[in-house]
Amino acid sequence: MSQVNDFAFKVATVNGTGSASANGLLLQALFRMGIPVSGKNVFPSNIQGLPTWYEIRVNKDGYTARSPHFQLMVAMNPKSYQQDIAEVDPGGWVLYDSTRELDAEMRRDDVTFYGIPLAAMCADRFEKARTRILMRNIGYVGALVALLDIEMDVVAGMLEEKFAAKRQLVDANMSAIAMGYDYAKEHFECPLPIRVERMDATRDSVMVTGNSATALGCVYAGATVGCWYPITPATGVMDAFTEYCQQFRVDPDSGKNNYCILQAEDELAAAGMVIGASWMGARSFTPTSGAGISLMSEFIGLAYYAEVPSVFVDVQRTGPSTGMPTRTQQGDLLLTAYASHGDTKHVCLYPADPKECFEFSVAAFDLAERFQTPVFLVSDLDIGMNDWMIPRLEWDDAYRPDRGKVLSAEDLDEMDAFYRYLDVDGDGIPYRTLPGTHPRGSYFTRGSGHDKWGRYTENSEAYLEVVDRLVVKIRSAAEHVPQPEIHTVEGGASVGIVSIGGCHWAVMEARDQLLADGLEVDYMRVRGFPFGEAVERFLETHEKIFVVEQNRDGQLRMLLSVETGCPKEKLVSIRNYGGQPLSKEHVLDPIRPQLEVVV
Amino acid sequence: MSPSARPVARHPRMRTNALGLTPRDYEGAMSTLCAGCGHDSVTAALIQAFYQMDVEPHRVAKLSGIGCSSKTPTYFMSQAHGFNSVHGRMPSIAAGANAANRDLLFVGISGDGDSLSIGLGQFCHAIRRNVNMLYVLENNGVYALTKGQFSASADVGTRSKKGEVNRHGPIDPVNLALSLGATFVARSFSGDKRQLVPLLKAGLAHKGFAFIDVISPCVTFNDHVGSTKSYAHTRTHAHEVVETDFVQLKSRITADYEGGSTQAVTMHDGSVVRFSKVSEDYDPRDRGKVLRYLREVRNRGEVATGLLYLEESYEDxxxxxxxxERPLVELEYETLCPGSKALAELQKEWW
Structure with missing residues (x-):
């Protein structure tokens, strides 16, 4: 088994011991060696004490979807030894802390066990209890540097950068690295057949989480008011927004903020604040997860009906109810598309990685203002919280926000009268004014029945006129949301795959394999809702369509069935919803047998 | 013409304010509340206060939740921007709106159901945030639109129209606001315009969250014998703890108001609130004393009214x-977007 730059390994540790930074160090070192790499943090809803895992996949071909096949397990948590050791592929390796020897029944004959007395060595080398715990993690990094042939210079350079201001931390960390490295060199067969070799495949890439990229998109879009209630896995969005605002948005003359971040008392209030700020004309957003969207739903309906632009970021986690807050899922596709009571439908954007989180969050504000409606950026925990390798982000300095139809004081001066909900242009989008602009621009915003003049009404015809216009308006957004990404074989295949969001990478990998095996299949990733012509056409031109998604009930399939002319029978559901990111196996295993019959 | 539009007829010699506007310019659509509703008196007082304060109507944001009281922003200042939000959630709309545009004047109208039951949380947190707004709670002790259920402000022992007796202890919004650190706390009675108008004006001038609890009887569901929120009961039990006069900045204050039983507080805009008829042991600037005093008044079965507490120096x-200082909505995009160079620079950290 010789696998250079093509394997996956997993680190099992205890939550709250500082292993996250050690694992981040590993990921970044591999990335800096020019090797395509991905990391998946599998963590508990806990502050300290429960088992936690980090999975790293290196792949010279650039496949970054999660791999469930681990050739190496770094088993640092005796409490999870049993399951961790069972998970290693036959022929693989287990690196464990031999300060306490493994129980005989833990042993397997088909894997190689490497014991390293990290805790004992740390006890000898470091004085403080906390340092001993932290350095044990750095110790296994050192061992992995030897075992996987990671370049020591790269790791050392990163520690220098990280602790530039704290010399003694660099020394302690280097000492711990050397401790693990030397022990491994002396006692193990180094490097292992699974090892890395410098490449040049990451030069134009960066490593970032979707939540950071989303926050940065909000900054670049010109958002000034961010409102939120803390919730995993969306908290990182506001943490990053705060950080970027402190960096880019402090007025140099006064030292005051060109932004306002309000931590609300709950998600209901966060939604209300966003709507209030947007009503005034600020670009405003709230990051949350599905549970938050449930709470915000009443306000979302108000924003839809009263036509207040607003941006909602849903970093999806496993539902229903509290569900598994630290596991990923795409369980809010229906919720976001139709949030709130009565007839509502919302513009949704589905990023597949942090790059699209950045781009789509800018687009979300433009669409919200252009169509005067709530817009959802539907991300998920995997995209949001994990570090992803993405092409370096770019920005067009010529970009200016699309504020939509907003009347200025000059416009209002020249008008005889202004009516908020009048379809002047016949495109379903009325004109709006910002409060305080002009005496003639005033109107009443309300979630109760209103006519096109903006007055309260309980009259059927007057009510229908407004709600029927909303249908036209939202439908017209279909051609303005990000269009689907489509991959076809020459001449087009009769079988297609449709997926969404973070499924993309596993589907692409699976499709490559199918193509390599001579099984022709086309692929479309939907990137926005409502669905437009391109989605309709793909569905029309394929006889059988596998719909790949990460929820139990096939919500994307339901949306496609309801919102397009595609007969339900054509849509075959492929689902993975246990909380783990999608792997190519989730796609290949169910599709291949069916495909071989069709083709 | 909409059935709620008000006929336009103006007396040629109608008085005007500093902006050249007449009281009529501060009116709204015709009220659809019951004849004699306390809320309509509050609306009239608001119209007077805004007129006298020379407020530009289109620089006002008037907000509400759901309920009879929340309908009233439609009935004043047609040229102001209105927002009739969802039940109990007006404070969050106001907070977000105020964050975005600090230059507008914000007035929120709510009721006891809206503020003390479904919206209790938002009410409390608007106080904690000290959102710069005038917040009027039109308090009648009942859910009137849904035909007379007790609200959270109903007193123990008060009787509903159907004859039921309320046994749950009331939430007193004044006590609550004081406990939470509100910086302007007042109570008044819809039937006492002489007291209410200066309070509203002072509330508008206040920097921070100005809270006025207005006992505003419901003529249809809570004005009978046995109700503690009826006109008759309020008239006989209201106890004006402090008489308040509001002197607007434009009047050029020269007199010294301190002395005797009079106290004066200068508002952040230079206006002055004058307290008189203050009893010896009452200090509207001492939160602890106010809370103790109000408890005594309540224990006597009376309702304390007036500008009960005022603090002008607290952060909003x-x-x-x-x-x-500039409203966030007025910031140019160019000052908000870091641009491509900054993006390239930032991404060095992502390597």
Whole structure:
């Protein structure tokens, strides 16, 4: 088994011991060696004490979807030894802390066990209890540097950068690295057949989480008011927004903020604040997860009906109810598309990685203002919280926000009268004014029945006129949301795959394999809702369509069935919803047998 | 013409304010509340206060939740921007709106159901944030639109129209606001315009969250014998703890108001609130004393009214958040977007 730059390994540790930074160090070192790499943090809803895992996949071909096949397990948590050791592929390796020897029944004959007395060595080398715990993690990094042939210079350079201001931390960390490295060199067969070799495949890439990229998109879009209630896995969005605002948005003359971040008392209030700020004309957003969207739903309906632009970021986690807050899922596709009571439908954007989180969050504000409606950026925990390798982000300095139809004081001066909900242009989008602009621009915003003049009404015809216009308006957004990404074989295949969001990478990998095996299949990733012509056409031109998604009930399939002319029978559901990111196996295993019959 | 539009007829010699506007310019659509509703008196007082304060109507944001009281922003200042939000959630709309545009004048109208039951949380947190707004709670002790259920402000022992007796202890919004650190706390009675108008004006001038609890009887569901929120009961039990006069900045204050039983507080805009008829042991600037005094008044079965507490120096939302002086909505995009160079620079950290 010789696998250079093509394997996956997993680190099992205890939550709250500082292993996250050690694992981040590993990921970044591999990335800096020019090797395509991905990391998946599998963590508990806990502050300290429960088992936690980090999975790293290196792949010279650039496949970054999660791999469930681990050739190496770094088993640092005796409490999870049993399951961790069972998970290693036959022929693989287990690196464990031999300060306490493994129980005989833990042993397997088909894997190689490497014991390293990290805790004992740390006890000898470091004085403080906390340092001993932290350095044990750095110790296994050192061992992995030897075992996987990671370049020591790269790791050392990163520690220098990280602790530039704290010399003694660099020394302690280097000492711990050397401790693990030397022990491994002396006692193990180094490097292992699974090892890395410098490449040049990451030069134009960066490593970032979707939540950071989303926050940065909000900054670049010109958002000034961010409102939120803390919730995993969306908290990182506001943490990053705060950080970027402190960096880019402090007025140099006064030292005051060109932004306002309000931590609300709950998600209901966060939604209300966003709507209030947007009503005034600020670009405003709230990051949350599905549970938050449930709470915000009443306000979302108000924003839809009263036509207040607003941006909602849903970093999806496993539902229903509290569900598994630290596991990923795409369980809010229906919720976001139709949030709130009565007839509502919302513009949704589905990023597949942090790059699209950045781009789509800018687009979300433009669409919200252009169509005067709530817009959802539907991300998920995997995209949001994990570090992803993405092409370096770019920005067009010529970009200016699309504020939509907003009347200025000059416009209002020249008008005889202004009516908020009048379809002047016949495109379903009325004109709006910002409060305080002009005496003639005033109107009443309300979630109760209103006519096109903006007055309260309980009259059927007057009510229908407004709600029927909303249908036209939202439908017209279909051609303005990000269009689907489509991959076809020459001449087009009769079988297609449709997926969404973070499924993309596993589907692409699976499709490559199918193509390599001579099984022709086309692929479309939907990137926005409502669905437009391109989605309709793909569905029309394929006889059988596998719909790949990460929820139990096939919500994307339901949306496609309801919102397009595609007969339900054509849509075959492929689902993975246990909380783990999608792997190519989730796609290949169910599709291949069916495909071989069709083709 | 909409059935709620008000006929336009003006007396040629109608008085005008400094902006050249007449009281009529501060009116709204015709009220659809019951004849004699206390809320309509509050609306009339608001119209008078805004008129006298020379407020530009289109620079006002008037907000509400759901309920009879929340309908009233439609009935004043047609040229102001209105927002009739969802039940109990007006404070969050106001907070977000104020964050975005600090230059407008914000007035929120709510009721006892809206503020003390479904919206209790938002009410409390608007106080904690010290959102710069006038917040009027039109308090009648009942859910009237749904035909007479007790609200959270109903007193123990008060009787509903159907004859039921309320046994749950009331939430007293004045006590609550004081406990939470509100910086302007007043109570008044819809039937006492002489007291109410200066309070509203002072509330508008206040920097921060100005809370006025207005006992505003419901003529249809809570004005009978046995109700503690009826006109008759309020008239006989209201106890004006402090008489308040509001002197607007434009009047050029020269007199010294301190002395005798009179106290004066200068508002952040230079206006002055004058307290008189203050009893010896009452200090509207001492939160602890006010709370104790109000408890005594309540124990006597009376309802304390007046500007009960005032603090002008506390930080408001924008000071807490250290936002720029200019409204955020007025900032040019160019100052908000870091641009391509900054993006390239930032991404060096992502390597």
């Amino acid at each position: 939302l924008h000071e807490f958040e250290n936002t720029v």
